[in-house]
Structures are given as C-alpha cells and as structure tokens.
Amino acid sequence: MGGELTEAGGNRAGLTVCVILATLMQALDTTIANVALPYMQGSVSASQDQIAWVLTSYIVAAAIMTPPTGFLAGRFGIRRLFLVAIAGFTVASMLCGMAQSLTQIVLFRVLQGAFGASLVPLSQTVLLGSYPRERQGFAMALFGIGVMIGPVLGPVLGGWLTENYSWRYVFYINLPIGIIDLIGIMIFLPEAPRQARAKLDWFGFGTLSIAIGGLQIVLDRGEQLDWFGSGEIIIEAIVAASAFYLFLVHMFTAKNPFVRPAMFRDRNFAAGILFIAIVGLTYYSSMALQPPYLQELMNYPVVTAGLVMGPRGVGTMASMLIVGRLVGRADTRILLLIGLGLTAWSFNQMTGWTPDISQAAIIGVTMVQGFGLGFLFVPLSAATLSTLPLAERAEGAGLFSLSRNMGSSIGISIVNSLLVENTQVNHANIAQNVTPVNRAMENPLIAHAWNPLTAAGRAALDAVITQQAQIIAYIDDYKFLMIATLVVMPLLMVFRRPVRGPAAAHIVVE
Numbered sequence: 001m002g003g004e005l006t007e008a009g010g011n012r013a014g015l016t017v018c019v020i021l022a023t024l025m026q027a028l029d030t031t032i033a034n035v036a037l038p039y040m041q042g043s044v045s046a047s048q049d050q051i052a053w054v055l056t057s058y059i060v061a062a063a064i065m066t067p068p069t070g071f072l073a074g075r076f077g078i079r080r081l082f083l084v085a086i087a088g089f090t091v092a093s094m095l096c097g098m099a100q101s102l103t104q105i106v107l108f109r110v111l112q113g114a115f116g117a118s119l120v121p122l123s124q125t126v127l128l129g130s131y132p133r134e135r136q137g138f139a140m141a142l143f144g145i146g147v148m149i150g151p152v153l154g155p156v157l158g159g160w161l162t163e164n165y166s167w168r169y170v171f172y173i174n175l176p177i178g179i180i181d182l183i184g185i186m187i188f189l190p191e192a193p194r195q196a197r198a199k200l201d202w203f204g205f206g207t208l209s210i211a212i213g214g215l216q217i218v219l220d221r222g223e224q225l226d227w228f229g230s231g232e233i234i235i236e237a238i239v240a241a242s243a244f245y246l247f248l249v250h251m252f253t254a255k256n257p258f259v260r261p262a263m264f265r266d267r268n269f270a271a272g273i274l275f276i277a278i279v280g281l282t283y284y285s286s287m288a289l290q291p292p293y294l295q296e297l298m299n300y301p302v303v304t305a306g307l308v309m310g311p312r313g314v315g316t317m318a319s320m321l322i323v324g325r326l327v328g329r330a331d332t333r334i335l336l337l338i339g340l341g342l343t344a345w346s347f348n349q350m351t352g353w354t355p356d357i358s359q360a361a362i363i364g365v366t367m368v369q370g371f372g373l374g375f376l377f378v379p380l381s382a383a384t385l386s387t388l389p390l391a392e393r394a395e396g397a398g399l400f401s402l403s404r405n406m407g408s409s410i411g412i413s414i415v416n417s418l419l420v421e422n423t424q425v426n427h428a429n430i431a432q433n434v435t436p437v438n439r440a441m442e443n444p445l446i447a448h449a450w451n452p453l454t455a456a457g458r459a460a461l462d463a464v465i466t467q468q469a470q471i472i473a474y475i476d477d478y479k480f481l482m483i484a485t486l487v488v489m490p491l492l493m494v495f496r497r498p499v500r501g502p503a504a505a506h507i508v509v510e
Helices: 009-026 037-043 054-066 069-076 078-098 102-116 120-130 134-163 174-188 204-219 231-254 261-265 266-299 303-307 309-326 332-350 359-385 390-432 444-449 455-489 490-496 501-505
Strands: none
Touching: 009 078, 009 120, 009 134, 009 174, 009 359, 009 390, 009 455, 037 054, 054 102, 054 120, 054 204, 069 078, 069 390, 069 501, 078 102, 078 501, 102 266, 102 444, 120 134, 120 359, 120 390, 134 231, 134 309, 174 309, 204 231, 204 390, 261 266, 261 332, 266 303, 266 332, 266 455, 303 309, 303 359, 303 444, 309 359, 332 455, 332 490, 359 390, 455 490
16 A cells, blocks of 8 residues: 555545544444443343443454454455445444344444454554655544544433434444445545455464453453452453463464564554553543543533533544644654643543532543643554554554553553442541541531431431542542553653654654
8 A cells, every 4th residue: 555545635535534434433333332331221131241241242343353454454455345344334333223132232243343443443544545744644633533532422422312312323323424434435545456365374363362352351340250359250361361372472483473573673663552552541541430420420411421521522633633733843752742741630630520520620621631632642643653664554553453442441441440449448448437426426417417326327428428439539540540641751762753854754763
C-alpha cells in the first residue's frame, strides 16, 4: 500500500469520511450496549453474571481477531477486507438486535467483534497511505476523532435509544451507517497490491488467541469469583500464561512467526506499543468510572449522565485538530508531555470530587482531560507507525489497536477491583467510629434518623457509611490513575528526536 491510495482531493475527502464512519461505528459498539444491559437482561431472562458475556464476548472476539489484520490485508487486499469487515459487522449488528435468547445474542456479539476487529487498524492504515507524509499527523487527528469520540457518544446515544425506543435499536443504528460506509468504500478506495503467497502462522495465532481469550475471561470474572481464591480463575490464568509462553517461544524461534520480533527493533514502534497501553489503561478506566459515579452517587438519570460526559469529546476533537497541524513540526515528546500533564492534572482534580460537585466543574475538568488526550493519541499514532515499512503498517496498526484494547481491559479490571475492595475496607474503618457513644449522636436530629439501636436507624446509617466509603474509594482510584500517568513520563525519552530542517515534514525521525 503506497503513499498515495487516492490521488484526487475529492476521492481523498470521501475516503476520509468513510474511514471515520467505520471507525466511529466500531468504537461506538464498545460502550453503546453498556447502558442497555439491564433491559437486555430482562428481555432474555439472564442473570447478572450471564448478561456480562454480552460485553465480554465482543471484547474477546475483537481482541483475538485484531492481530491477523495485517496478514488478511496482505492476502486478500485492503479493499476487499474492508468491505467484508463492514458488511459482516453490519449484518452481525442486525442479528444482535433480532436475538431472542442469551445464547443468540452472545453468539452474534462474537461475530460482531470478529468482523469489527479489523476496522480500526484498516482505517488507520488507509489514512496513512492516503495522505502525503507531511499531512499524516492531520490524518491521524481525523482518525482519532472516530476512535475516541465513540466511547463518549456511546452512553448518550445508547441511553436515549433504549429509553425512547428499545435496546434493540442500540444495534439497529449500525444499519444505515454500515450501508453508507459500504457504498463509500466501494467508490473511493482503490484496489491495492496483494501478497498471494502470504501464509498465516496458525500456531502463533492460536496460542496468542488462547492467551488473549484466557486473560480477558480472567479479568472479566475475577472480581466476581474472588480472583485467585477461585479454582476456575486459577485454571484460566494457567491456560493463558502457558499459551502466552508458547507464543513467545515460537515467535523467537519460528522462521515466519505470526508477530515478527524485528518490528520491535524500531524504537518508536516498541515505545509506542507500551505507551498506548498506558493511555488505554488511564483513559478508558476513567470512562468506566464516571457513569456509575454520576448515576449512583449523584443520582443523575442515564441520559443526563451521558450529556455531562459528552463535553470530554468536545475537548478531544478540539485538541486533535490543533495537534494534527503540529505533528511533524513540533517535538513529538513535547506534545506527549503536554498531554500527560493535562491528563495528570485532571485526575488530581478528580481526587477532590464529592457528590456535591457542580455540573460545570465536572464538565470543565473532563474537557481538559479530553483536550489532553488529543495531545497523546495523535502524535503517538503517527510516531509509532510512520517509521515502519509500508508493508508492515497494517500489522503494526493491528498490534497498536490490540495494545490499546488490552491496556483498557486491564485498567478497567484494576479500577473496578480496587473500587470494590477499597469500599469494603473504608466501610469497615468508618464503621469503627460509629457507636452509640459517639459525640455526634448527641445531636437529636442525627440520633433520631441514624439511631444504631433500631433496625431502621441502622439501615439508614449503613447507607450513609457505604456512600462515604464509595466516595473515598473513587478518590483512591483517581489517585491510582494520576500516578500511572506520571510514572509513564520517563518513557518519553525513548522516542527519537525529530529531524530539523528540510526533513521536518517527516512525522518522526528516521
């Protein structure tokens, strides 16, 4: 796939719109179903644990099918793979909407994740090949809008569709987008050279798939089953670790491994893979924490909570459009440092949140956080992939997306586990100081409402203590995310310096 997939400006503009739509469609489905889960649960008569597989099945399938994107693009051609991915994703979405049982919806979500896995890395690859090198930063900014705005719009759109229509429309909405996208790709994306002799390393793909699937299941079910206190989790962890060990041994000893170690000799690519995992860990974890905070502690309706979270995406879009013009002209490390600094500041502000905080304060902090994300994602995408050979970009983009997804999954698991554990610990610590002889009980109003000697008083008192324990647990989570953001800053030194002078048009140094 060469440097110019499309020569005419109109074709490039049309292709860019189609690529962003495909990215947005896939990114939306990572979060749009979350708010509809309670409605799905009642519709298909599933338990709380069972309905979680609606989310897990999609994540696992997408994670497993992301790495082979490079092989599939080379073997069958980028245009053909793109068309199959969009068509398959759209059909699977319709099947999800029509599902009548839990088994059906989980099966169709697996298909949806499998077909949608290649949309993000293919979009990234197509954009990099469609724009000249000096404008690739701008292209990555446009791409980033689809990737990062999707999770923000998901809860808003999902809540509105579920409340006003049905949870099935959470999936049906992909039909018009998919049809438009399919027609656009057929018109604007030309055929690219194919590698007819390309072969897939089935052993490497199989072991990596088992490792990813096992890890995702451990992360998803660990909190429910008390982690390694459960025999099931121990078995799944052993299977995942063994498969990953076999994958690594095979990768360094096979002649044509599934993932080529030579790619990681590129310092920017290796650093970018690790960096995007940390970005996924902090950003998506914060996204997962905020809806329950707004809905459970602040009693916001689903739609209102989504609207309050929306301005984060406005900040992201604004910064991406700005940074897209700076990439290649400014030092990549400075842009990343600004992004990390703004993100760390926003998490520091969140450590002071209580349910009494105003909507304006929440919107202000999250907009800054979204603005900082633009300074991270755009230069990081360009710096990580632009130094790879053209033939390896699709594979590199797949690994880049995989690293982001794995980072977000691990991060969400960590913050949720910490939230549950710290709530219990804080509840016990606070309860130690709540006794009938506490001086606060001398207040007649408190003694009447929270009398620990009556059943009603104990229930009311326990609810207040639990709320306070949760507030402190959220503060602890935001502190953890702030520290994770600060710790990654020294990694900036690994990235190469940009070239000055005539070569400044290059996104990163050669």
